Amino acid sequence: MELIRVSWCLVSQMGVRIASAASTKYDKQPASSSRELFSEAAREAFDETSITPADLDAVYVGNFMGDLIEDQGHMGALLADYVGARDAASVRMESACASGGATFRQAVLAVEAGAADVVLAGGVEQMSTADIEHVTDALANAADNVFENEQGLTFPGIYALMARRYMHEFDATREELAAVSVKNHNNAVDNPLAQFQRELTVEEVVESKSIATPLALYDACPVSDGASAVIVVSDEFAADHGLDMSVTVLGTGQSSDALALQDRAAITRTPAAERAARAAYRDAGITADDVDVAEVHDCFTIAEILALEALGFYEQGEGVRGAVDGETSLEGEIPVNPSGGLLGKGHPVGVTGIGQLVELTKQLQGRHPNQIPDADVALAHNVGGSGASTTVTVLGGE
Amino acid sequence: MELIRVSWCLVSQMGVRIASAASTKYDKQPASSSRELFSEAAREAFDETSITPADLDAVYVGNFMGDLIEDQGHMGALLADYVGARDAASVRMESACASGGATFRQAVLAVEAGAADVVLAGGVEQMSTADIEHVTDALANAADNVFENEQGLTFPGIYALMARRYMHEFDATREELAAVSVKNHNNAVDNPLAQFQRELTVEEVVESKSIATPLALYDACPVSDGASAVIVVSDEFAADHGLDMSVTVLGTGQSSDALALQDRAAITRTPAAERAARAAYRDAGITADDVDVAEVHDCFTIAEILALEALGFYEQGEGVRGAVDGETSLEGEIPVNPSGGLLGKGHPVGVTGIGQLVELTKQLQGRHPNQIPDADVALAHNVGGSGASTTVTVLGGE
Numbered sequence: 001m002e003l004i005r006v007s008w009c010l011v012s013q014m015g016v017r018i019a020s021a022a023s024t025k026y027d028k029q030p031a032s033s034s035r036e037l038f039s040e041a042a043r044e045a046f047d048e049t050s051i052t053p054a055d056l057d058a059v060y061v062g063n064f065m066g067d068l069i070e071d072q073g074h075m076g077a078l079l080a081d082y083v084g085a086r087d088a089a090s091v092r093m094e095s096a097c098a099s100g101g102a103t104f105r106q107a108v109l110a111v112e113a114g115a116a117d118v119v120l121a122g123g124v125e126q127m128s129t130a131d132i133e134h135v136t137d138a139l140a141n142a143a144d145n146v147f148e149n150e151q152g153l154t155f156p157g158i159y160a161l162m163a164r165r166y167m168h169e170f171d172a173t174r175e176e177l178a179a180v181s182v183k184n185h186n187n188a189v190d191n192p193l194a195q196f197q198r199e200l201t202v203e204e205v206v207e208s209k210s211i212a213t214p215l216a217l218y219d220a221c222p223v224s225d226g227a228s229a230v231i232v233v234s235d236e237f238a239a240d241h242g243l244d245m246s247v248t249v250l251g252t253g254q255s256s257d258a259l260a261l262q263d264r265a266a267i268t269r270t271p272a273a274e275r276a277a278r279a280a281y282r283d284a285g286i287t288a289d290d291v292d293v294a295e296v297h298d299c300f301t302i303a304e305i306l307a308l309e310a311l312g313f314y315e316q317g318e319g320v321r322g323a324v325d326g327e328t329s330l331e332g333e334i335p336v337n338p339s340g341g342l343l344g345k346g347h348p349v350g351v352t353g354i355g356q357l358v359e360l361t362k363q364l365q366g367r368h369p370n371q372i373p374d375a376d377v378a379l380a381h382n383v384g385g386s387g388a389s390t391t392v393t394v395l396g397g398e
Numbered sequence: 399m400e401l402i403r404v405s406w407c408l409v410s411q412m413g414v415r416i417a418s419a420a421s422t423k424y425d426k427q428p429a430s431s432s433r434e435l436f437s438e439a440a441r442e443a444f445d446e447t448s449i450t451p452a453d454l455d456a457v458y459v460g461n462f463m464g465d466l467i468e469d470q471g472h473m474g475a476l477l478a479d480y481v482g483a484r485d486a487a488s489v490r491m492e493s494a495c496a497s498g499g500a501t502f503r504q505a506v507l508a509v510e511a512g513a514a515d516v517v518l519a520g521g522v523e524q525m526s527t528a529d530i531e532h533v534t535d536a537l538a539n540a541a542d543n544v545f546e547n548e549q550g551l552t553f554p555g556i557y558a559l560m561a562r563r564y565m566h567e568f569d570a571t572r573e574e575l576a577a578v579s580v581k582n583h584n585n586a587v588d589n590p591l592a593q594f595q596r597e598l599t600v601e602e603v604v605e606s607k608s609i610a611t612p613l614a615l616y617d618a619c620p621v622s623d624g625a626s627a628v629i630v631v632s633d634e635f636a637a638d639h640g641l642d643m644s645v646t647v648l649g650t651g652q653s654s655d656a657l658a659l660q661d662r663a664a665i666t667r668t669p670a671a672e673r674a675a676r677a678a679y680r681d682a683g684i685t686a687d688d689v690d691v692a693e694v695h696d697c698f699t700i701a702e703i704l705a706l707e708a709l710g711f712y713e714q715g716e717g718v719r720g721a722v723d724g725e726t727s728l729e730g731e732i733p734v735n736p737s738g739g740l741l742g743k744g745h746p747v748g749v750t751g752i753g754q755l756v757e758l759t760k761q762l763q764g765r766h767p768n769q770i771p772d773a774d775v776a777l778a779h780n781v782g783g784s785g786a787s788t789t790v791t792v793l794g795g796e
Contacts, residue, residue, distance in 0.1 A: 068465055071547060073539035074494040077654040077786035087673055089652035090787060091500045092492045096472040102489045106504050113510035141471035149469060254487035256475040275485055388475035389488060
């Protein structure tokens with residue numbers, strides 16, 4: 001009898017909503033510290049709602065390299081104080097470039113567990129105050145230090161191996177990879193939060209400086225500084241306080257994989273993303289076909305193609321069609337990265353997963369600069385390393 | 399009607415148990431990497447239960463300085479793989495020296511939310527491979543880099559300020575502080591997991607090398623390497639799988655404070671701990687009087703005294719009595735740090751909060767080397783920085 005009652009509880013688990021969401025611009029902002037960037041994003045999120053810092057039960061912070069770049073760890077408590085919620089529960093969460101997505105998911109779980117009614121889930125990264133070699137070293141912390149980093153394999157090299165193998169297995173061309181970057185840069189032009197606002201052509205991508213064959217500079221996301229903040233609330237709190245009820249967390253999923261590429265069964269699939277997507281779809285009670293718009297983790301052009309396949313939008317080997325045939329464009333069947341993605345909008349690493357949710361919240365509220373008409377179901381896909389951590393979040397609109 | 403049903407759900411929230419708990423020895427172990435230490439603790443935890451790595455829904459890892467010492471971030475996914483749970487959800491959590499306690503609490507929330515049935519909550523720290531200046535720099539990341547670290551204030555200095563002020567306000571003596579270290583070192587003698595196994599006298603503490611007046615070397619915890627692992631399960635999973643049902647998570651609390659000492663209203667109180675304790679007592683439905691045994695965060699002697707007061711065991715200014723009068727000794731009214739505490743057992747920073755729970759699990763199972771008779775309610779208190787993050791956990795026995 002007890003078990004039956006608990007099962008019923010699971011089904012009617014407390015709903016979770018996004019009450020407010022905001023981002024700084026993503027850009028090189030070397031004059032702004034993490035505490036300044038985070039405060040700016042949080043302040044803007046508070047400006048859009050009647051929630052005040054005193055309402056926050058918890059502040060969860062996604063950050064990857066504050067200790068390496070700014071000599072500042074312990075960012076949970078530090079930034080809780082800076083947003084005016086010194087007495088909230090606070091934690092910094094780190095899953096490399098999936099830190100933001102992981103942070104958001106734990107915030108949702110805290111509300112679902114009944115331990116919090118209001119959680120600020122934010123992310124912050126300051127990367128540009130360090131020289132580029134230092135940033136490259138810091139990013140390499142996301143890879144297996146023993147079997148990759150110390151052997152000289154950096155992230156452009158890791159993704160180049162994946163791209164090369166994908167091209168070999170599925171007869172994809174260099175130009176087809178480049179089409180992803182063209183699409184996402186073109187989307188970024190109209191996003192005022194994006195780091196780049198310049199259209200690109202396939203030729204420009206292919207002819208940009210080679211960084212790890214077959215990938216060139218414009219196949220890669222830039223170094224970015226920025227912060228994003230999402231305020232997550234329980235359904236009850238939202239209803240009791242007359243808050244915006246337009247965006248619901250329908251489902252979340254999270255999974256992992258071996259850190260080192262050499263330990264994976266295949267390097268042209270991302271099983272952690274497949275598992276996270278299955279879990280999120282199941283949690284949301286939907287299928288891939290129900291998704292109206294997606295923000296996916298395109299740190300390199302090949303990464304978006306692998307994402308499209310892992311999420312079930314395409315069969316394996318078919319993901320290249322998305323950008324080439326226009327199916328993932330703003331007018332396509334499944335618009336992907338209308339924000340500009342990591343390639344065009346930028347990639348402050350520990351922030352990105354939260355930033356995707358800011359973009360999708362605007363989509364579901366009908367106020368995105370690249371608005372997808374009638375977007376009701378939105379998906380975010382956030383990856384750490386070369387696929388060892390992945391979170392998938394499904395949001396629903398009214 | 400819906401609200402009433404949800405409230406009822408809260409009341410009958412899923413129970414959470416500790417199915418298994420294990421630690422490596424805490425010591426300088428420079429030949430062992432974080433992945434080796436963590437695997438050792440996890441393997442031992444699995445050895446004590448029928449749970450296998452395949453059962454794990456999530457692996458949460460507390461770690462403070464892996465990226466600074468070993469060039470290794472992304473420890474959640476890395477260590478999930480190393481314990482044989484490559485496909486689990488994984489995150490590294492960091493709240494400085496409260497990383498372990500924060501990790502455990504999020505694991506409990508994940509189970510309470512129904513998102514996981516089995517979570518490995520572990521901690522790992524490798525500190526001794528770096529030279530001591532590097533470790534001191536890394537530890538300073540837990541303080542406010544702008545207003546403390548860059549001004550030359552290190553943690554011994556921070557706690558010395560707190561100790562000096564406490565002695566001034568409450569007429570405490572140098573020898574009374576030292577009594578905490580004597581008690582905890584003497585407790586450590588019988589704990590095979592402890593770094594130190596040598597009794598100390600008050601004179602030895604007072605006459606040890608001065609590190610920041612009034613604190614001397616034996617007022618401070620050592621640099622330690624180690625790992626601890628706790629397997630957290632839902633009541634239903636435990637019952638369905640015939641697991642050890644002896645240790646229940648009765649309540650958790652977590653709160654924060656300003657990172658910098660200068661921003662606090664007083665430096666002889668730790669309000670984050672007071673709030674975390676109140677929340678944990680409320681969650682558990684107990685008061686401070688119900689606690690039979692406690693492991694508290696005695697990174698310096700003064701820290702244990704402040705903990706005793708914040709937890710409600712003593713009024714402000716009275717906490718010094720605990721060790722001096724023997725009330726916190728193994729035979730006292732409220733035994734504190736029977737493990738040896740951070741002073742005697744060691745302090746691998748991101749691990750400590752998990753290690754406390756390993757010690758208390760053994761107390762509640764009646765198999766601790768310094769067993770407290772009839773221990774039914776056990777409390778852990780884990781602090782980050784000089785009090786900016788605190789978690790309090792209350793465990794119950796049969």
